[in-house]
Amino acid sequence: MTQVRPSEQMRDLGVVQRGAPVLAEPARAFDLPAERQAAEQAVERLFSAMERIGQVHPFAKGMGLAAPQIAIGRAAAVVQPPGPGTPPIALLNPRITDSSPDEDEQYEGCLSYFDVRGLVPRPLRITVETTTLEGQTVTTVYERGLARLVHHEIDHLDGLLYTSRMRAGVDPIPVEEYRQTGRAWAYEE
Template sequence: MDVRPIQQMRNLGVVQHGAGILAEPARAFTLPAERDEAERITDELIAAMERIGQVHPFAKGMGIAAPQIGIGRSAAVVQPPGDAPSIILLNPRITDRSDDVDEQYEGCLSFFDVRGLVPRPLKITVETTALTGESVTTVYAYGLARLIHHEIDHLNGQLYTAHMRPGVAPIPVGEYRQTGRAWAYE
């Protein structure tokens, strides 16, 4: 029997759409005081991404936020496409966004049976907290901005469907696969 994608993610320990924790803002870390806790949760996120990556390839990169593995803390990890190192986001906050927006299909590990057309800014500025407690500001563009924005949404208790245009519904993953294309930027 073929296992539905949503069940496959559930089996890998990913909390699914409808669970309360996905609708709640995650609790920020007090750093450096909670450094050990932040490192432990980051390690759990990386381990979850490795498990998921063995089952499903993510050509566009992937990310996972702590609420998606049942931990209500403000931590997420994004794996860019290719061999780039993982990006660890602790207490991330978008402080600026470009007016230029594009719309691409997104999927979500917690909502894996469908894909949705989501408008996002082409560039975002993100402030995070380092384990040492310092504030770090980074600018992300295009696909990486989309991945990071998606994970920050999770930490704010939102799914990508909250950003879809009115009247636009997610499409079944089978239908998406027939029309799916890589995110393209000029």
Template sequence: MRPSQHMRDLGVVQYGAPGLGEPARPFTLPDEWQSADTAVGQLLDAMERIRRAHDFSGKGLGVAAPQIGISRSAAVIQPPGADPIVLLNARITATSEEMDEKFEGCLSFFDVRGLVPRPLKITVETTTPEGQAVTTVYEHGLARLVHHEIDHLNGMLYTARMRAGVAPIPVEEYRQTGRPWTYEQ
């Protein structure tokens, strides 16, 4: 079975499906806190199914609501060795000029990996279920994970960020599975 078929069987919407390439609708918070809570619960359930089937302990795991068929602005990131991060109505407000390029995978087309340039540091604004704006700075691998999921909320796949002329490679050719990204301190 192809990796993408396995993800489809776990409930992950696959490349080409309607909604995956469209911006997700933000929540009006606090009015829609129950809808946001339900979406987050569904994301956590999906994440648990995916983690039972595949080891993401090296780099972490993220799932955005559009990837499970919910066109709302919610995502959950599971960093390596840390508690999940919930992103509601997330938007990037600042990025560092310093960038790097690392291979990324995506649950919505899990048969390939792509070399994606991303900023080493991002500032993200989210909304709490109570309607408060919260700003958080993410760096290195966590910045990469969060940026990838926010792209999903904006209807963008990582292939749109790859350099011109660079194509994804088949997962069988990718040799860094399970290893964390490395960064100079």
């Protein structure tokens, strides 16, 4: 019996894979509140997909999914922070308005590129503006691992994969060589 590759498993769960045009295009923003129903449907589909994926693969570092990853070219993403009972975050029209000069480099995975993990530098703190379903702008500051998760999803909405953030000369490693599955990202206190 042949083993199913992680990327094939994600494809079977409805996650668009690297190379698909929708992943390379900037997602279209929602006009809120006018497009409230479309935004609600996109977020619902994202949560439904995340639930399916979470039943197949554990995510100790948390998990995120952007609408283009399920073939919806709109500016919506959801992030499930690590830890039991932590409420998920829905991001509509997210935009990073500020980031700390302090960065760290950690391995990331991507559901659309799941056969490898890559060492990605990211700011330790980002400020993100999102739009509510009612059309109001909300500003939130994310730090450390949550900043990394949110930044990764916003990159998807800008048509970027994490590989575009990796340092020159650094290549992703096969998931079989990655040794941090099941562990949260580590940060200095």
